[in-house]
Amino acid sequence: MDTRSNEPSEYSVSELSQKIKRHLEDGFDVVRVRGELGKVATPPSGHIYLSLKDDKAVLDGVIWRSNARALAFKPEIGLEVIATGQLRTYAPQSKYQISIDSIAPAGEGALMAMLEKRKRKLAAQGLFDEERKRELPFLPQIIGVATSPGGAVIHDILHRLSGRFPRHVLLWPVQVQGEKCAAEVVAAVRGFNALKPGGDIPRPDIIIVARGGGSLEDLWPFNEEEIVQAVAASDIPVISAIGHESDTTLIDLAADKRAPTPTAAAEFAVPVRSELLETVENFARRLNLANTRRLETAAERLNQSARHIRRASDILSPLMQRFDNIEGRLKRAFAHGHAIQVERFASLGARISLHALRKQLDTAVDRFDTIKTRVNRSVHTMLSDLNKKLEAHGNLLEAFSHQRVLERGFALVWEGKNLVSRAEQARAGTEVSLEFAGNNRVQATIASESSAKPKKKPASKTTKEQESLFKKS
Amino acid sequence: MAEKKSNTKIEAMSFEQALNELENIVEQLEQGNESLKRGVELYERGVALKTHCETQLREAQMKVEKIEARAGKAVGTTPVKNGDNG
Structure with a gap:
């Protein structure tokens, strides 16, 4: 026997690598492997490099660009996934890895756990804070809708809008599931915000982001951080209507208003026209009624003022009487034949003639209906002033009268x-x-x-x- | 109640602004504390506001356009017929 036959065969490194490669790749065919995503790298090439791990081992993996584009969700560190693919060796570095054809979260529990984590992170950034939420405009002129252009959702929204309050609607078509969804919704929200008020394409006063019901995976893009950030940053108030009432996605938390259905979103967006018409008509009725009542009140007040004027002349008459009295006494004094007195009286009389006084009184009485109390006061003052003046003049007259006569040689x-x-x-x-x-x-x-x-x-x-x-x- | 700036041009007012001012005017007139002259001014403005509101309500029409987007920017619109196909 050849002793050498007991010896292991000798290979070159390349030969051995080749053998391992054949062994590994032929021996496993397609594998399904479950693990937690340890690291994820997404270079601009479009390939995704990641690692799957459990508590004892790590397996490197790659998703080539062609497969990466078709992914329904974005691989995220910490998510438990099930990956399907083939094992491949990489001889230059003595490595093996799994080339992944498809990858999916390992059940809803895994997704929910990750969603919770993301929700806490974004909440900590304040993106869901109540005080961030803006009030929806009472009656938007332009309504921007980001949704799929076909299907029940846009139909429901338009139908309810036209029933409540017909508006100008700008539809920004977006995919509502799959890999492109998140980016397109983000583009729509930002694109609506970028429009200038009064521009060729008018800027919406409100944005509705809507999608019909679906599985957790279908709705998943609306949990993406980029959508949450875009909606939170929107200057235009946003209503979200994603899935059914029981589904809550992160966009709902960031939106200014969450609608349980697309139809409800339309109801939040506009008031009911017929009700507003009724409100306006009602105001118009009250306006006319109040006006009529005002005019009636004014007429009544005018009548009252007229009565006050008559009463005012009652107040004036005693003063008039005093005036007449003094005038009479002066006349009697003059009648005694003092020429100078007569002369002086004539000039005095011209200055404070009854006629002139009456004229002033008339003026005062005319003003009375607008400023009753003021006129009352001023007429009083005026009359008593006149009265005092008159008396002063009379006294003066008395004091001087016989002295003047004496100066002319009388004694x-x-x-x-x-x-x-x-x-x-x-x-x-x-x-x-x-x-x-x-x-x-x-x-x-x-x-x-x-x-x-x-x-x-x-x-x-x-x-x-x-x-x-x-x-x- | 604070006097609302009542010299705003009515044509430039939103429906809500006009409706709110109309309501204010109605309440002011109903209280009847204004002078006769001011009352007449308020009434006339109230009538104009009411007309403004009514016009906006009656002239409302449905119009639906689809945005054409290029590189995330809205570059044009195409009218969508059958906007209310319900």
């Missing part, structure tokens, strides 16, 4: 405190004093009596009467 004859105004009063031998201008008096004695008979009236009475004329009223 007053006093017997004690009595004025001797008639010759019959002067008895022979009586001591009298003669008052001249400037209050100067000289004593004199009556030399002879008048030949005329004395009147029946006692002299003192006459004197008193005369005196009273000069007394202050």
